[in-house]
Amino acid sequence: MPHAPDTMTSADILIETLINWNVDTVFGLPGDGINGIMEALRVRQDRIRFIQVRHEESAAFMATAHAKWTGRLGVCLATSGPGGAHLLTGLYDAALDRAPVLAITGMQAHDLVDTFTQQDVDLTRVFNDIAVFNTRVADAAHMETVAGLACRAALAHRGVAHLAIANDMQEQALDDAARSSRNKPRHTPDQWFQGRRLPMEADLDRAAEVLNAASRVMILAGRGAAGAAAELEATADLLAAPIAKALLGKAVLPDDHRHVTGGIGMLGTLPSQEAMEQCDALVIIGSTFPYIEYYPEPGQARAVQIDRDAERIGLRYPVEVGLVGDAAETLRLLNDRLRRKTDRRFLEQAQAGMTRWRRMMAMARSKTDMPLKPQVVAAAFGRRLPDTAILASDSGQNTELAARHVDLRPGQDYSVSGTLASMACGLPYAIAAGLAFPDRPVFAIVGDGGFAMQLGEFSTAVRYGVPLKLLVIKNGMLNQIVWEQMMFLGNPQFGCELQPIDFAKAAEAMGGTGFTIDRPEDVERVLDQAFATDGAVVIQAVVDAYEPMMPPKLPPQKARNFRQALPETPGHERIEAAIAAEPLHSMIEAGTGGDDKAG
Template sequence: MPTAADILIDTLIDWRVKVIFGLPGDGINGIMEALRTRQDRIGFVQVRHEESAAFMACAYAKWTGELGVCLATSGPGGAHLLAGLYDAKLDQAPVLAITGMQFHDLIETFTQQDVDLTRVFNDVAVFNTQVSDPAHMESVASLACRSALSKRGVAHLSIANDVQEQALSEAKRSKRNPPGHVPNGWFEGRRLPTERDLDEAARLLNDASRVMILAGRGALGARAELEHTADLLAAPVAKALLGKAVLPDDHPHSTGGIGMLGTLPSQEAMERCDALLIVGSTFPYIEYYPKPGQAKGVQIDRDGQRIGLRYPVEIGLVGDAGETLRLLNERLTRKRDRGFLEEAQAGMARWREMMVTSETKADLPLKPQLVACAFGRRLPDHAVLVTDSGQNTELAARHIDMREGQAFGVSGSLASMACGLPYAIAAGLAFPDRPIFAVVGDGGLAMQLGEFSTAVRYSIPSKMLVIKNNMLNQIAWEQMMFLGNPQFGCELQPIDFAMAAEAMGGIGYSITHPDQVEEVLDRAFATEGPVLIEAVVDAAEPMMPPKMPPDYAENFRKALPDTPGHEEIEAAIAEEPLKTMIEAGSRDD
C-alpha cells in the first residue's frame, strides 16, 4: 500500500516532473525514500544550500516553461527556500516547494524545528497547505501542481515526517473523498483581447507619429510577431532585462536595454515618444518611462492585474503576446515616416562607439568592460547566458550582445544576489546539449560558492566569469548616487576563486592584466567541464545610468570627496563613456 510520500512522488512523475532540487534532512526522510525507489523515473539533484534549490527550481521553470520543484527539510531547511521562492513569485515562474515538518502530534509544542512553514509561506505561495494524511495527499498533490502552473506562482506542500510514511490504508478517508476523483494535468486555453480593444489599440498606434515599444520576458515566444509590429510602426524596441533575448542586440529595431543598466538611445526614445506599446513587461523603474501625459499607452499582458502598473495606459490587451500581436498587426498601417526609428538607429551607432571605447581600454587596473566584452564575443550561437545581480549585471546587459538562438536568464524583479550559479546549474540540467555561461560578481558568488561543487558533480558544461573587485560595487555606487553618502561597508575580503574552483574539482583561471584576457579566455573556452575564470578588475570603475539624472549627479558630487579612492573615481568619470553619461543628464537640468 503506498505511503503519502509515494503518492506525492508518483503524482509528480505523472505530471512529467523530471528533476527535484533539494537537500536531505530528517524531516523529509519519507520523501527521500520515495525518491530513492523511483530514481529511474525522476531525478534528485543534491544542492549545498536550500536557497540554491529554490533558485534552481525557479530557473528551471523559466528555462523550460515546466514545473520546477524544490525540496527541503523542516524548520530552517524550509525557511532557506524563501529567497528563491520569492524570485519565482515576482517573475511568475511555476514552482512547487515541498517541505517537511516535525511529527504531526508535536506541532506547536516548541519541539525541535517547530516552524509552521505554511504560515511562513503564506505570502509567497498561490497554493499553500499542510497535508494531513495520504488520502489528503491524493487530493492536494495534483492541485498544487495545477495551481503553480495555472497561476504561474509558488505552490507549497508541508508534510509531517510521520505522515510521509503513513500508508494509504491507515488514512481515515471521508465519504466525500472517493479515491481517484482528482485528475492529473492542467488545461489552458487561448486568452485573447476583445475585438473592440484591438481596434482601439490599433487606432491609437496608427495615429501616433513616434511609437516606442518596451518588450519583456512575456514577449520571448513572440519574436516574429514583435518584429512585424516594430516594422509596421517604425518603432524602436527597448528590452527590459528579462527580455534581453527577445530580439538580437544587433537587430535594426533594438535599442538595447532600458533603465539603470540600459542604453542612452532607449532612454532618449522614451523621452520623445508620443505612444508606448508595452509587450509582456512590468519593468519596475517608473522613472525611465515617458512622463505621464507625454505618450499614450497600450499594454499587452497575459495577466489583467498587471495592466497599467507602471504607466497609465489607455488600452490594455489581455492575452498571449504572440496571438495578440498577430491580431493587432492585422489592424496596423505601415508608417511611411521612419524618422523616429532612424534617429534611434543613429543613436545606437553612437552608443556602440562609446561602448567600444570602454571595451578596448588596456588600462591597469584591468577594466571590467574589456573582459566582459571578450567573454561575450566567444559565446556560441546556441549559448545560454545567466548573470547574477550587481555590477556584473550591468556588464552583461551592456557589453554582451545576445544573438539569434541564444538564451538569457537572471533574477528579475527580486534582483537577488547569489542567483547566478544556481541559474547556471539549472540551465545545464534543462538544456543538456547546450553550453552554459555566466557572469557573476565576487559578492554574489561567495554567498553560494559551494554550489560550484554541485556543477562539478553533475558535469554542468559551464564557463563562469567572476568579476572580482573585492567590492559590493553596485551597492557602493547606489550609496553615492541615491543618497549622497560616501561608500561604506562594501569592501570584501578577497577570495581566490580560481583556487576554490580547483579545490572543488573544477578548473580555475585568473586574469589580472589586459594582456592576459584573450589567451586565458581561449584556454578556458577550450576546457571541458565546469570552468571558473576570475577577472581581477578596477574597483574604481563606476556603475552609471545611461543618462545621469541631475539629483544623482548632485548626490555623487557630494559623496565623492569622502569616498575612499575618490581620486581614481574622478579620473574614471573624466573619460568616455562615463563623461557623456554624466553630461547627458546635466543637459536636461
C-alpha cells in the first residue's frame, strides 16, 4: 500500500510528482540502486506504467522518442554506475534534437559516495555535458522541490534534466528529513507556464522586405515547422518557393506536395540541391540542418530564419533577419506582409526537376536484378503504410532508403535520431510510438548493423503487444560507412563486413514472426503476408551489399576519391556495374559535369 501523505518517501514524492506532471510512462531497467523508486512505481502501476527494456540505452532512446512523438515529457530510469552510464547515447540524442527528457538514476548510499565503493560513479558529473538541470538529491525535503523543477526545466528548455538519488535516500520519509527553516513545504507548483512567443514587428517588416525583393526564394523546413503546415503552404504559395525538408521535418508536408522538393543533403534530392545553389533568398523554418555544405554559398542568398530559440538563429548560414517565435504564429504574421509573386519560374523549374527525379527513383525501385536491390523492397514497404502510420528509421543506408523511397502522406508521421544520427535508435523509437499511440500502426526501417545492436529489444515489442512491422535491410555490411570511407578520403572499404544473423529466426525465438525476402519476384507476396500478420513482425530483406549510396550530386573531389578507392575495394566490379547504370550514372554526372577523370 502507498505511504500515508505524512510518511511519503523521496521515491513516493518523485513518482507522485511525475503523475502530477502528466507523465504516464517510465522506461527503464531495475537494479539495486533504484529499489525504492521501483517500489514507488509498483504501488502506483494503476496510474503510471513502467516499461522494462533490455538495455538502458533503449530506455533513453524510448524516452526521447516518446517526447518527440507526443510533445510531452519523456522519462527514463536506470540504476547506479553502469546502468546510468548506459543512458548516455539516448540522452545525447534528446539533447541534440531538443527533446524534453527526465533521466532518473540511482546512487550508492549517501554516506558512501566518493569512497570508491561498488558502482561509485558520480553521474551528475557524467551528465553535466548534456543536462539543462542536473542535481544530486539530498533528502526527501529536497526531492519535494527539485522533482518538479527538473520536469519544468526539461520542458522549458527542451532538453535533458537529471536527478541522481542515493538508494537509502529513496526510502527516507519526508517527516524524517532535516528540513531547513527556509524550505517551506510545497512551495513549488507542479506545473509550468507557456506563453505566445512572437517576433518583433520591426523584424517582421524587415523579413518581408527581404523576401518581397527576391526573385528566387527557397524554403528549408524542419521539425520546428510541425503544426504549421497550413501557414507554410501559404508562405510557399506567396513566394512561389520550393520547399526542401530536413530529415526530421519529413512529415511536415506530404512528399508529393506541389511545393516539396524532398530532402536535402546526402540523403536528399537533386532538385533540392539545385534550388539551394540557385536561390537568391532562403527561409529557414524550425531547422538547424547541420550540413553547412548543402546551404547556399555565403553571400549568395539573403536569409530569414524562424525559430523559437534565439540561440539557433544563424547557426548554419548568415541570417539577415531572425524571427524568434513559434512557427505557425510567426508565419501568419509574416504572410500578411508578403506580396504574391507573379513570376513562378523558379518554382516551376524545381517542379520539373522533381518530375525528372521521380522518374530516376522509379528506375531504381523497379529493378529486377539479383541480388535484390534495397530500393525495391523499401519502396514496396512504403507503399503499404496505412494513412495513420508512424514510421521510424535507424541511422545508415536504411535512412537514405526511408528518406528517398518512402513517400509520406497526410496523417503519417516519421522520426529518427537526427543530429546525433545514432545507430540502434530505430527499434526503440518504434516501440515508444506503439506504446504512446496504441491505436496507430507502427513501422520501422532499420539496417542489420543497427538492429543487431539492440536485437533483444524486439522481445520488448512482443512483451508489450506493439504491432510492429520492422523491415531489416540485410546487406551484411555497415553500408553507409563503406561509401563514406571511399568518398570522403579515397580509402578502400575496411572493417565494415558483418557476420550474418538470421533475423527472421531471431524474431520467432523472441515470440514474434519472421519473414525473409531475397528475390525481387517475392517482394510483393511476402510483404502482403507480413502486413497481414498480427503482432510484432520482422521482415528481413537480403539485398545487394554493393549498391552504392550516393548524394544527389557527387562533388568532383568525392568522385575522384571514390574512383581512387575502387580498385582495392572488395566487390569493385559489381560497384562499377552499379554506377554505370541509371540512376546512379546520372547522379554522378550531375556533380562532375561529365568529367570522366572525376567520375
